[in-house]
Amino acid sequence: MWRALPLPARGVQASVIIPAKDEAVNLPATLAALAAQTDLHGQALLPHSFEVLVLANNCLDHTAHVVREFAARHPRLRLHIAEVTLPKEQAHVGQARRLLMDEACRRLEQGGHPRAFIASTDADTRVSPTWLISIAAELATGVDAVGGRILMDNADPTCPVRRCQLRDAAYYLLRARLEDHLDPAPYDPWPRHHQHFGANLALTTRAYRHVGGLPVVPYLEDEALVQRLVHHDLHLRHSPAVKVYTSGRQQGRVAVGLSWQLRQWAELQQAQREPLVDNPQRLQAEWQLRAQLRRLWKQHSAGTLRALPAYPTATGLSRAALRREITRAGSFGQLWEKIRGRFLVQCCGCWPAVPLSVAIRMLREQVAALESSPPVAAGHLCI
Known part of the structure; x- marks a missing residue:
C-alpha cells in the first residue's frame, strides 16, 4: 500500500x-x-x-x-x-x-x-x-x-x-x-x-x-x-x-x-x-476521590506511604484492600481505572443525569464557590 x-x-x-x-x-x-x-x-x-x-x-x-x-x-x-x-x-x-x-x-x-x-x-x-x-x-x-x-x-x-x-x-x-x-x-x-x-x-x-x-x-x-x-x-x-x-x-x-x-x-x-448529561455533583465527588488517590500514589511511588489515612469509602475497599490495589498497579492510570469502576458502582443511582441547562447552572455555582473560597487542606471523601 x-x-x-x-x-x-x-x-x-x-x-x-x-x-x-x-x-x-x-x-x-x-x-x-x-x-x-x-x-x-x-x-x-x-x-x-x-x-x-x-x-x-x-x-x-x-x-x-x-x-x-x-x-x-x-x-x-x-x-x-x-x-x-x-x-x-x-x-x-x-x-x-x-x-x-x-x-x-x-x-x-x-x-x-x-x-x-x-x-x-x-x-x-x-x-x-x-x-x-x-x-x-x-x-x-x-x-x-x-x-x-x-x-x-x-x-x-x-x-x-x-x-x-x-x-x-x-x-x-x-x-x-x-x-x-x-x-x-x-x-x-x-x-x-x-x-x-x-x-x-x-x-x-x-x-x-x-x-x-x-x-x-x-x-x-x-x-x-x-x-x-x-x-x-x-x-x-x-x-x-x-x-x-x-x-x-x-x-x-x-x-x-x-x-x-x-x-x-x-x-x-x-x-x-433537553440532552441529559453527567451530574456535576457526581463529577465533583469523582475528581475529589481521584485527587486523594493521586496523593497516595505519589507517596507510594516515593516510598513514603506508611499507614493509609481514613480510607475513602467511595472506593468500596478496606484499607488493606486499597493498599493491595496501590501496590499491584503499574501506573496511576491503571489504579484509577479500577477504582473509578468501583466508585461508579458505589454511587449508582446517587446522582442521576440532569438536563443540560441544569448542569450548566450547577457547574457555575460549584466553580464560583471554589473560586471565592480560600484554599483549604484536602480532606477525605466519604460517601
Whole structure:
C-alpha cells in the first residue's frame, strides 16, 4: 500500500495523517490549509519539516485523483496518497487511522527527528495557519500528546442545533474548569479545554510506540487512544492555541462522531427535549476521590506511604484492600481505572443525569464557590 512512497525527508518533524472516504469535495480545502502552514511570525514552514499522508479507503468517488491533482499543483507540499479497499469488517475509520498512524510513525522514525510527532486531522476539516507550529510548541514543554480545539466551520449561531452545541461546549468547558480546581494537572494548566478527538490530535512517536498504537475499533478510536495514554500515565495537553475548523454535516462517515451528535441534538430539538448529561455533583465527588488517590500514589511511588489515612469509602475497599490495589498497579492510570469502576458502582443511582441547562447552572455555582473560597487542606471523601 505504501511501498511506492519516496523516503521521508531527513529530519522531518511531523507527519499529518488524513483518513478519507469519498471526500473529493472536501479535501481541497483541507489540503490547502496544510499547504499554507506558517510559523508564529507568518513565515511559511520549511517544506521538508512535515509531510501529509492521505489514505483513500473504499472510495466510490475521485478522492485519490483529487489528492494527486492537488499535489501536482503544490510541489512544495510533501503530500502522499495511498488507496486501499478494506474488507467489510475492517472498513471503518479506526482501521484507516491505525494504518495511517503506523505508517506515519515508521516514516518519522526513519527521518530521525528527536521530537517527531504524528498529527491527526479529518478530510472535512481546515487546520489553522499555525496549527503545526502550535502543536510543536506544546510538545516542547514535555507533554506526550496534544488535543486541540475543534470549532465549527461557518456555523450559523441562530440554528437550533448550533445553540445546543454551544450550550454543550459551555458545559464541558465548565467541567474542565471544575476539574482543574479539584484535581489540577501541572502539564495541562488552565486555560484548557475538553477535546481530544481525531480531527485535532497529536502525539509523539515515542508515546505512540509506548501505548502500542491506535486501538482498532469501528469508531471513537481517538477516545480509545487517549485512554491508553492515561492508562500509561502519559501527559495530554488540551491546548486552546491548537485550532481546527470542521464541517457541520449531519451525514458523516462514522457511526458515532460529530455528525451523529448533531443528528441527536436535532432530534431532541424537534421533540422539544433537553440532552441529559453527567451530574456535576457526581463529577465533583469523582475528581475529589481521584485527587486523594493521586496523593497516595505519589507517596507510594516515593516510598513514603506508611499507614493509609481514613480510607475513602467511595472506593468500596478496606484499607488493606486499597493498599493491595496501590501496590499491584503499574501506573496511576491503571489504579484509577479500577477504582473509578468501583466508585461508579458505589454511587449508582446517587446522582442521576440532569438536563443540560441544569448542569450548566450547577457547574457555575460549584466553580464560583471554589473560586471565592480560600484554599483549604484536602480532606477525605466519604460517601
